[in-house]
Amino acid sequence: MTARTPRPYQDRAHDELRRHVAAGKRRILLVSPTGSGKTFMLSRVCAGAVAKGKRVAWFAHRRELVRQAAESLTDFGIDVGHSGKGLAAPVQVVGVQAALSRGEAPPADIVVLDEAHHFAADEWGQLPKAYPDALIIGASATPERADGRGLDCLFEDLIVVAQPEELAREGHLVPCETIRPPRPQPAGKIAWPPVEAYLEHTSGRLAVVFAPHVKAAHEFADGFRKHHVPVGVVDGEMPTEERDRVLAEFAARRLLVLVNVYVLTEGWDCPEVDVVILARKFGSRGAFMQAAGRGLRTAKGKSVCTILDLAGVTHIHGDPLEECEFSLDGEPIRRKGTVSLRLCRVCGEPLDDFGSPCARCGIAQRVLEVPGITRDPMAKFARIQRDPDDARAARLARWINEAKGKGWRWQSACHRYRGTYGSPPPSHIVSQALSISLGRPWCPACRTSKCGHVAKSA
Secondary structure (H helix, E strand, C coil): CCCCCCCHHHHHHHHHHHHHHHCCCCEEEEECCCCCCHHHHHHHHHHHHHHCCCCEEEEECCHHHHHHHHHHHHHCCCCEEECCECCCCCEEEEEHHHHHHHCCCCCCCEEEEECHHHHHCCCCCHHHHCCCCCEEEEEECCCCCCCCCCHHHCCCEEEECCCHHHHHHCCCECCEEEEECCCCCCCCCCCCCHHHHHHHHCCCCCEEEECCCHHHHHHHHHHHHHCCCCEEEEECCCCHHHHHHHHHHHHCCCCCEEEEECCCCCCCCCCCCCEEEECCCCCCHHHHHHHHHHHCECCCCCCCEEEEECCCCHHHHCCCCCCEECCCCCCCCEECCCCCECECCCCCCECCCCCCCCCCCCCCCCECCCCCCCCCCCEEEEHHHHCCHHHHHHHHHHHHHHHHHCCCCCCHHHHHHHHHHCCCCCHHHHHHHHHHHHCCCCECCCCECCCCCCCCCC
16 A cells, blocks of 8 residues: 555545545546546545445546556555556556547446546547546546536536645645736747747746647747757657657757647656646637646756746636636536636637637637736736735745654745745744744744743734
């Protein structure tokens, strides 16, 4: 059994899932942000099922996801079969394309659908239909489809495991800051060349670029090379070996920038990425959240993710850490408290009313609310900058504990605070953070917790 202790929200989701099953639900979707540990949670469910003599079929649509699932299940001490090996094992992890092309549907009492929103498609939907009597559990960070099809054809109910802001507040995701133009850019246009934005704001950091098409991707890469920035390109047409080689060079930091074309939105993790460059439109909040999520995972020495939003899509989709509302009936993911409007998924133009076609391309699609527009040429906003003092103190206290756990001086956490908030922590934040860390009041005047004084607080 893995030694990892479940996080509180993972325990909460596990209990909620058990209640749904006890209530007779047989098709349940777990909605949880990128970086929240969906594979771990699903593996834990599988471990409990195997302990009761159940068989499990786990379907994933990418090699990376198949490998991650197999490794996670093995960490739980489960005998796992995948990639044609271990066919007698109680848990089988199967690639979607292999299952469809070979007609593979291993016997199972429980079926796991990774990135479950894809299984509402006609072809992929054949897999869950092959298990009419099984308990089907899906997982997705973004239960939304570009074609507007609802997931109620697959699932009876959904469980929201956690919201991105909660994970950032608890230190499971990093906070993010966004740099963007004053308004959404016209279709096919971006405010800055990616290399100029990178050199101006994030030079030397590890960045992934989302390009609209292969030609643009190579043009962007040429721009980086002209400025002697190590860069690689990956797209869906590349041979698998070549793509793996580029990804490995990036993971080893031999490349600082990785430009991709619809390849790295799902199923790829490199926690060290701390810059996400959006150089194309995103027709849905789900796709936007997936892209932004590539930079939100925690890593050693990483305190913030910077999003260079060259297309201005955050004016439409908001902050990636905002609380969201989800549904199974085909309604788009929307920021909590906003009205579900419509945005053309083809060209990104707002639509005049619910039923009208797009004035630019003639296609009607759902959209999200367009918030207010800033006036700066490349305005920088950071949700973390709006943290109240209590939240800042709690964050600093966590960093202090992490520093002490590594054998560092606690003051090193103040440098991390400065890198995140742009200025050193004021004394009342320091005293409050140390009080939290020590479990007793800390006096800023005497710089000790033993003088008997009560630490001041703002």
